[in-house]
Amino acid sequence: MGAACKDEYGTLTFNVGVINMTDGVIEGTIDIRFPVTLTVKQIVEKMTPNLETAGGFVEILSTHEPLYFPIDSPLVTKLLKAYQEVTGDMESKPITMGGGTYAKGINNCIAFGCELLGVDNHIHDTNEFVSIDALVMQTEIYVNAIIKLLEN
Numbered sequence: 115m116g117a118a119c120k121d122e123y124g125t126l127t128f129n130v131g132v133i134n135m136t137d138g139v140i141e142g143t144i145d146i147r148f149p150v151t152l153t154v155k156q157i158v159e160k161m162t163p164n165l166e167t168a169g170g171f172v173e174i175l176s177t178h179e180p181l182y183f184p185i186d187s188p189l190v191t192k193l194l195k196a197y198q199e200v201t202g203d204m205e206s207k208p209i210t211m212g213g214g215t216y217a218k219g220i221n222n223c224i225a226f227g228c229e230l231l232g233v234d235n236h237i238h239d240t241n242e243f244v245s246i247d248a249l250v251m252q253t254e255i256y257v258n259a260i261i262k263l264l265e266n
Contacts, residue, residue, distance in 0.1 A: 116164040117157055121149035123182075123210040126157070143175070150180035150210055181218045181225065182210060189263075193226050196259035200251060203231050226259065228252040 119126050132143040148157050154177045165171055183190050190208055198204055215225040229237075230251065236242045244252075 117146065117148075117161045119149060119152065119157075119160065121151040123150050125149070126152075148180065150182035153179065178218050180210075181215060183224055189222065189224050192262040192265075193224065193259050196262050197228070197255050200255045200258055201230065206231055228255050 117126060117128060126149060127147045129145040130142055131145055134141045146157060148154075154174065158172050158174070161172055185191075185194075185208060194208055197206075209229075217223040217225040228248075228251075230248055233245075233248060235244055235248075
């Protein structure tokens with residue numbers, strides 16, 4: 115399709131969800147999670163020439179721009195400090211991912227979750243779990259984060 119791309123934060127993922135054929139016309143619904151430094155317009159511009167060659171086109175049914183804050187933004191800095199103070203982990207860096215989040219619907223809001231260093235909780239997989247110790251530590255991180263966000 116010509117949409118392959120990546121940036122320092124991640125690689126575009128492309129999922130063909132539904133394909134229908136009616137009266138010889140093929141219609142497909144796709145879910146694209148694209149790198150945060152690109153826009154919907156840029157992705158469509160990359161795909162359009164290949165689709166047009168095959169007699170196709172892009173129709174956007176719904177879209178959300180990526181949610182991204184620079185690592186040095188006050189919001190990220192406070193959340194990272196809250197994590198570091200509780201865990202003592204000064205090496206790990208914040209990550210971005212293509213998943214959906216309600217944070218996209220709120221101005222100046224960020225998705226903040228705790229992925230503890232060296233712990234495989236089988237997230238979104240069979241037998242997903244969290245230990246009581248990790249849950250307590252995550253709660254401490256969230257409390258610390260709220261305190262930091264309330265500071266000037």
